Amino acid sequence: MMTNPTGRVTQGQFSFLPDLTDDEIRLQIEYGLRKGYAWSVEYTDDPHPRNTYWEMFGMPMFDLKDAAGVMMELAGCRKTFPNHYIRLMAFDSTRGVESIAMSFIVNRPKNEPGFGLARHEVEGRCIQYKVHSYATDKPEGERYSG
């Protein structure tokens, strides 16, 4: 049985929707900026759901007024890592919140092989399950090049 028939990684906001266009991304960024969030760009080629901390592409962008700056950074990241996962994150610095308020994927590899479920039998015939990303069989940097 396939629980995710599109075979796409679904992490963060909007991940069950079709990919956001640049205009839609810009509107989301504008929304975040109006709320006073600081945007940052991150990328990875290890899409495991528990891989929380991706690599930062540049510094988080504080005090921006317009989405163009974030879009410029995103364009730079897409150029450098066209076949990686790239996400935008909005940090809310309000006292008491001080964490990520928005996060969504804006770039995906062309083909996403998905995950396998590995079963491991331990003492007493207990089964331990492990989610395994097929992409990570290859070394870092070569995972989505093919």
Next chain:
Amino acid sequence: MSTPLYSIPGTAPAASAPEAAAPAAGARTVNEVLAKSQVEAVMDELDRDLIGLAPVKQRIRDIAALLVIDKLRANLGFAADGKHSAPSLHMCFTGNPGTGKTTVALRIAEILHRLGYVRKGHVVSVTRDDLVGQYIGHTAPKTKEVLKRAMGGVLFIDEAYYLYRPENERDYGQEAIEILLQVMENNRDDLVVILAGYKDRMDTFFKSNPGMSSRIAHHIDFPDYSSGELLQIAERMLQAQHYRFGEGAHEAFAQYLQRRMQQPHFANARSVRNALDRARLRAASRLFADRDRVLTEADLTTLMPADILASRVFQAPAS
């Protein structure tokens, strides 16, 4: 990419008409554009609030007129083809200290915002320290960060000639200039760069950076104020602070200006403001000394000739 099945708030239904979102969509006459963008109000304010600066005001009117006409042309479909249909609006303000370069930059940002050429209309004011890093690899992120903050508005670089230091060939200023040029060219729709500085130093700066000079469409020179204009400026400043010149103080201040203008380091309106601040200090001391007097409203708002004549410039031998 396939078009989405849902409508995106904030975008026009026809995906190929980004101009439609601009404030003056569909206007056919100059008046309609002006009425919709309220740019006339800002220009009137500019005329009213800023004394003198006739060539500067004329140039700003010209630029505003061009932008209004461009808007009308765009409505009729005559926009220049390609992505960069917006005219280049990068500017350079040259002039002596205190001639109003920063003030005018703030107004320009508002005019451009009302006409829809910059989306947010804020001004980010920086100097060399904000753009140039201290070690290798520090400059590019620093400059880019400032540029990203300025996007959607106006980047005002004060004393821009400091960016380039010919005497030190390993200076990182050159790197900042290169990034600046690249963004000025590629992101012309996103931000307007205004360089400001003294005339002679800016000239040498442009001579050594011809790329910068050619990418700046508008070179505006700010003339020095005449003594009459400076007096008017002084009156304005006092009015804003609820002060006024007492009997004879106006003439005393005119004399003060005559003498001060001959001295070195005269900074036009800024010197006037400093002189008035010092006169207020002296007025306060004068009132403070007389402890038992009941101070009326007139006492508290009037600058007397003595407050001005006590200045250093009157004591210096007239040489």
